[in-house]
Amino acid sequence: MKYISTRGSAPALDFEGVTLAGLASDGGLYVPESWPQFSEHEIAEMSGLSYVELAVRVMTPFVEGSLTVEELRDLCTRAYGRFSHQAVTPLVQMDQQQWILELFHGPTLAFKDVALQLLGRLFEHFLAKSDDHLTIVGATSGDTGSAAIDAVAGRERVDIFMLHPKGRVSDVQRRQMTTVRAPNVHNLAIEGSFDDAQAMVKRMFNDDAMAASRGGKYRISAVNSINWARLMAQVVYYFAAALQMGAPRRKVAFSVPTGNFGDVFAGYVAAKMGLPIERLIVATNVNDILHRALTAGDYSAGGVTPTASPSMDIQVSSNFERLLFDLGGRDGAAMAEQMRGFETTRAMQLTNAQRAGAAGLFSSARVDQAQMAQAMTWANEKCGYVLDPHTAIGFHAARHAGLDASTPVITLATAHPAKFPDAVERSTGLRPYLPMRVGDLFERTEAFEELPGTYDAVAQYVSRHAVPSA
Numbered sequence: 012m013k014y015i016s017t018r019g020s021a022p023a024l025d026f027e028g029v030t031l032a033g034l035a036s037d038g039g040l041y042v043p044e045s046w047p048q049f050s051e052h053e054i055a056e057m058s059g060l061s062y063v064e065l066a067v068r069v070m071t072p073f074v075e076g077s078l079t080v081e082e083l084r085d086l087c088t089r090a091y092g093r094f095s096h097q098a099v100t101p102l103v104q105m106d107q108q109q110w111i112l113e114l115f116h117g118p119t120l121a122f123k124d125v126a127l128q129l130l131g132r133l134f135e136h137f138l139a140k141s142d143d144h145l146t147i148v149g150a151t152s153g154d155t156g157s158a159a160i161d162a163v164a165g166r167e168r169v170d171i172f173m174l175h176p177k178g179r180v181s182d183v184q185r186r187q188m189t190t191v192r193a194p195n196v197h198n199l200a201i202e203g204s205f206d207d208a209q210a211m212v213k214r215m216f217n218d219d220a221m222a223a224s225r226g227g228k229y230r231i232s233a234v235n236s237i238n239w240a241r242l243m244a245q246v247v248y249y250f251a252a253a254l255q256m257g258a259p260r261r262k263v264a265f266s267v268p269t270g271n272f273g274d275v276f277a278g279y280v281a282a283k284m285g286l287p288i289e290r291l292i293v294a295t296n297v298n299d300i301l302h303r304a305l306t307a308g309d310y311s312a313g314g315v316t317p318t319a320s321p322s323m324d325i326q327v328s329s330n331f332e333r334l335l336f337d338l339g340g341r342d343g344a345a346m347a348e349q350m351r352g353f354e355t356t357r358a359m360q361l362t363n364a365q366r367a368g369a370a371g372l373f374s375s376a377r378v379d380q381a382q383m384a385q386a387m388t389w390a391n392e393k394c395g396y397v398l399d400p401h402t403a404i405g406f407h408a409a410r411h412a413g414l415d416a417s418t419p420v421i422t423l424a425t426a427h428p429a430k431f432p433d434a435v436e437r438s439t440g441l442r443p444y445l446p447m448r449v450g451d452l453f454e455r456t457e458a459f460e461e462l463p464g465t466y467d468a469v470a471q472y473v474s475r476h477a478v479p480s481a
C-alpha cells in the first residue's frame with residue numbers, strides 16, 4: 012500500500028514511512044493511494060471475530076509491505092490486551108433506536124487509547140530496525156496527550172513533547188499527563204488555545220532547522236490524528252459496532268462528537284471500504300466550524316470559546332483536509348491552493364463538488380451547553396447512564412437527527428465521565444468516580460514546563476531536550 016499527500020508534492024511512502032513521518036513534507040496529510048474494498052460477503056464473514064482478529068482483518072490492506080499479518084496480530088494483541096473490557100469497545104443500548112459505543116476502556120479513559128496503544132507499539136517496532144531516534148511533537152486539548160504519553164512513556168528511541176493549552180484541560184486530563192515520570196516525557200503548558208498549539212506543531216514539521224525531512228536536526232513525528240496510523244486503527248470500531256448491529260444486512264448511522272475530524276473521518280474510511288453506513292452525524296459544540304462548513308460551505312475559523320467539552324474546543328479541524336481532498340477529486344495542486352488560502356485568511360469556501368460529496372454521507376449539528384446538559388440528564392434519568400460532556404453532544408445530535416426509526420444510531424462515547432467530574436455533576440447532580448485502574452492520580456506529583464504561546468519558545472525547548480536524528 013502506498014500513501015500520497017493531500018497537497019500533491021511530497022513523496023509517496025509506504026505504511027512504515029507515513030507512520031514515522033506523521034505529516035507530509037509539503038504540509039499535507041497522507042492518505043492511501045486508493046481505498047481498500049471489502050465485498051458484502053467478506054464483511055459478513057467478519058461477524059463474530061474477536062476485536063483483535065477484526066482489527067487484523069480490517070487493517071491488513073493498509074499495512075501491506077510494512078508488516079506481516081503475524082506482526083500486526085502480535086501488536087494488536089498487546090495493544091488491546093491493555094483494555095479493561097473483553098469486548099474492547101462494547102455497545103450499550105439506550106432505547107429502541109439509540110446505542111452507545113463505549114470507547115473509553117483503555118488505560119487513559121478516552122477513545123484515543125484505541126489508536127495510540129497501537130501507535131506506540133508501531134513506533135517501537137519500526138525504530139527497532141534502525142539506530143534512529145524519534146522526536147514526537149504533539150498538541151492536545153487533553154485526551155490525545157494522556158493517551159500518547161501512556162503509550163510511549165519509557166520507550167527507547169522516542170522522546171515526546173506534548174503541548175497543552177494552559178488552564179484549558181480538566182484536572183484529570185492534566186494530571187494524567189503531568190504525573191507520568193519518565194525521562195522521555197516532556198509536558199509543555201502553553202498560553203493560548205489548542206489551535207495555537209496545533210499550529211506550532213505543524214510549523215515544526217516544516218521548519219528546515221528542526222525537521223530532518225527538510226535537512227534539520229530531529230526526526231519529528233506525530234501522535235495527533237494527522238498521523239494516518241491513528242485513523243487506521245479507529246476504522247476498526249466502526250466495523251465492530253456495525254457488525255454487532257447486523258451489518259452488512261442492516262445499515263447503521265453513527266453520531267460522532269467532533270473536534271479535529273479524525274474520529275468521524277475514520278467512519279468515512281469505513282464507508283469507503285464497503286461498510287454500509289446510512290449517515291455520519293458530525294456533532295460539534297459551539298466551536299462549530301465543521302457544522303458551518305457542512306451546512307453552508309463556510310469553513311472559517313473564529314476564536315475558540317472554552318466550553319465544558321474542552322477536548323472539542325477546536326476551530327481548525329486538521330483532518331477535514333483529507334475529506335476535502337477525497338471529495339474534490341484528489342487533486343493535490345488544487346488542495347494545496349485551497350489550504351494556502353485558508354492558512355492566509357483563516358477562511359475558505361467549499362467547492363460545489365466538496366459540498367455535494369459531503370452531503371451524501373454527512374449531516375451535522377451544533378450542540379450548545381444547555382442541550383448538552385439536557386442529554387446528560389435524559390440519559391441519567393431514562394437509562395441510568397452517565398454520559399461525559401463530549402459524548403452528550405453526540406448523543407443529543409443522535410436523538411435529534413430525524414433518522415428513520417428502523418435505523419440504529421450509534422453514538423461514539425469518546426471519554427469516561429470521570430474525566431470531567433465537575434461538568435457531569437453540574438448537569439446530573441452525580442459525581443462520577445475514577446475507575447480503580449487509574450490509581451492514585453491526585454496524590455502524585457505533577458511536572459510540566461510553562462511556556463509563552465510562541466513558536467520560538469517551543470522550538471528552543473525542543474532543541475534543548477531532543478536527541479538529534481542519527
Ligand SMILES: Cc1ncc(COP(=O)(O)O)c(C=O)c1O
Pocket residue numbers: 121153154155236268269270271272273274275322323401402425426
Ligand atoms: C473526549 C473527546 N471527544 C471527542 C473528540 C473529538 O475527536 P476528533 O478530534 O477526532 O474529532 C476528542 C478529541 O479530539 C475528545 O478528546
Ligand SMILES: N[C@@H](CCOP(=O)(O)O)C(=O)O
Pocket residue numbers: 150151152153154155156205234235236237270271273322323329
Ligand atoms: N481532542 C484532542 C485534540 C487533538 O486531536 P487529535 O485527535 O488530532 O490528536 C485531544 O484531546 O487532545
